[in-house]
Amino acid sequence: MEMVQKRMQQLGLPRIIIIAFIIIIFFAAFLQGQNMAQLISDSLVRFGQNLILALAMMPAIMSGIGLNMGLAIGIVCGLLGGMISIELGLTNIYGIACAMLIALMVGSLVGVLYGKILNRIKGSEMLIGNYLGYTVVYLMCMFWFAAPFSNPAIIWPMGGDGVRATVTLDGYYSGILNNFLSFEIGGITIPTGLFLFVFGVCWIIRIFSNSKVGTTLRAAGDNPEYARTSGIAVNRCRIIGAALSTALGALGIVVYAQSYGFYSLYEAPTTMSFTPMAAILLGGASMKKVNVWHAVVGTLLFQTMLTTALPVANMLLPDGNLSEVFRIIVSNGIILYALSQAGGEK
Amino acid sequence: MGKVKGILGKNAVPILFAVICALGVYYSGTGIPTILADLVNRFDRNALLVLSLILPVISGMGLNFGIVLGAMSGQVGLILVSIWEIPGLAGILAAMAIAALVAALCGFLAGKMLNQTKGQEMITSMILGFFSNGVYQFIFLFVAGGVIHFTSDILLSTGIGIKNTLEMGTMQYALDNIQIGGFSTKVDMFTALVFFGALFTAYYLFRVLVKKNRERKYWIRLIVSAVLIPAGLIGGQMKALNMYKMMVRVPVSTYLLLFGACVLVQAFTKTKLGQDMRAVGHDRHVAASSGIHVDKVRIQAIIISTVMAALGQIIFYQNLGTIDTYYGHEKVGTYCVAAILIGGASVRKATIGQAILGTLLFHLLFNVSPLAAQNLFSNSMVGGYFRMTICYGVIAISLILHTWRSHVDRQKKSEEV
Secondary structure, eight states: OHHHHHHHHHHOHHHHHHHHHHHHHHHHHHHHTOOHHHHHHHHHHHHHHHHHHHHTHHHHHHTTOOSOTTHHHHHHHHHHHHHHHHHTTOOHHHHHHHHHHHHHHHHHHHHHHHHHHHHHTTTOHHHHHHHHHHHHHHHHHHHHHHOOOOOTTTBOTTSOSSBOSEEEOTTTTTTHHHHTTOEEETTEEEOHHHHHHHHHHHHHHHHHHHSHHHHHHHHHHHOHHHHHHTTOOHHHHHHHHHHHHHHHHHHHHHHHHHHHSEEEOTTGGGGTTHHHHHHHHHTTOOSSOOOHHHHHHHHHHHHHHHHHHHHHHHHHOSSSOHHHHHHHHHHHHHHHHHHHHHOOOO | OHHHHHHHHHTHHHHHHHHHHHHHHHHHOOOHHHHHHHHHHHHHHHHHHHHTTHHHHHTTOOOOTTHHHHHHHHHHHHHHHHHHTOOHHHHHHHHHHHHHHHHHHHHHHHHHHHHHTTTOHHHHHHHHHHHHHHHHHHIIIIIHHHTBOOOOTTBOTTSSSBOSEEEOGGGTTTTTTOEETTEESEEEHHHHHHHHHHHHHHHHHIIIIISOOOSHHHHHHHHHHHHHHHHHHHHHHOGGGHHHHHHOEEEHHHHHHHHHHHHHHHHHTTSHHHHHHHHHHHOHHHHHHTTOOHHHHHHHHHHHHHHHHHHHHHHHHHHHOEEETTTTTTTHHHHHHHHHHHTTOOSSOOOHHHHHHHHHHHHHHHHHHHHHHHHHHSOHHHHHHHHHHHHHHHHHHHHHHHHHHHHHHHHHHHHHO
């Protein structure tokens, strides 16, 4: 009994609630006669699809910026990479490699700038990051209109100006990671390539966070004053954190899109930074402490919940978007909880 | 010369936006009467919502993005009144009473939450807005009709959930168009000019003669308001301005209400509680050591702000006529914050004048930018994105400047010590 109590305490209240909830959903799905194997397969895909975006929060938290609410900036960089790769007509492995490369390069460059801005506004990173993100997204909306792309897969079909609202990846690199070496066990499809890739990225980030640079970043984030007196360039660490976070966001959206099958442009990125934030917080991260497992566990729980809740809710109430409402409440509730746990000034 | 520079520097943001607005008006190619008529309506809708931001700023809690909660409370009032089918002005008043109650409760809870996260009030109030949006949607999409059973026209055909858009019916213009003795209170522009000229003249005479506010700015304001009366009288007779007389209709009753709200806010800041708010905003620790209940004062500021926003949202919809049940409140916080910042306010300082000027400039920009973009780039969507960029960009840049400046100040202080 004591053992159970100890484990429960380790798990923490938010995770206990969500796990209980997932169990209820699975139970309901079973009673409704849903295709359980399909549900689990979908959950696995969604988990892999969203993991890198959640992971992008990690360098930001480590270096003391806190949650990167300006993740939309990184996402927009990734979209740019994706568009260029399609414009060049590259398909399969070349296409996605080109998209990722451009995403990472543009992402880290923009991230350095973003980090420089964040250094001037310490203490308000979340709020300002959020509004900077929105501003960049809407600036890019105007850019998409004027963008000099000519590939018919990108521009509006009826000869309009600019890029379509959703650009399909069919025939380019839709599902290229998901389908690589994928196999089926008992009706459950395992997207091997996707897992190999995202866990590979996790592994690199883990090595990075245990390396000398990573430790310095952590020290700078943990106690900036102390770090400064012991000779760490705190501002530089924060720039590294912001750049890495933005670059991972850019990479994340490419991985997301190849699994989803589309790039969603224009206003779509404005809402995309909330789910990864909620996921990593749910995994047990706080505004100060974070590791790779928080991102992995959090994304697994959060995405499983969202994926399985959708068909169950739809069967309960065919009209209305219960699971979307649910996502809003849960993700913002978790962020609020984390904010209140961080505690304010006296 | 130095003085001119000082005035320019202090009012750089409003001046910049006035220039952008002027360009927008020029390129939109729309007649001034049309734009003015629209602006009169937009000001009527939004002024109280923007005014509701002032008190939290004074109390040092920054820009209250949580007025979204107030806007939602306003909609709760309107939805309930629609279910009970209370018509006209009575409906609006009933909705206001309900909304004020709901908003007070929401404001209390929000205030408690914000006391837990001092120093991060703005982000918390923003997330709080998103969160309660989810709760609101849950209640009106599923609980209404799903758990609480009732029959009403405003339910979806399945009987579960409220419709996406609700018609206000007789409640539309219930405030704007109050009939007094068979006469409408919605009058043409020049009559309104005479009326408000007289009103402002009386108000500033009161300030100058009774309250003995004899600084120069009050004299200037007195003279300007006195000039409005003959301007209105003459303008109404001029043939050349006939278009203005026909197109621009001013809902005097709502404008009177807004004027009353401004006077009340002004008077409130002079009361004991208002002074306490100022003290808390200036320095929490000093305020606490001089015996002010800091947390309580902060909660009160948020409650008043939320209630004002709730009433503001009801005024908004009685003018607009159609309630957007699920999205109408979503962007209220962002728009109002952008408006007050464009008026020259900052995170630490906001006045009634800034709120009013900002509302006018922001909504003028909102009105003309799609058409201007249509004429400039032959695409009205660009204008839509342009105004959203401006809206978010203004918030981001002014927050950056404010935080940066206060950092520099703090560093200077610590160097002096």
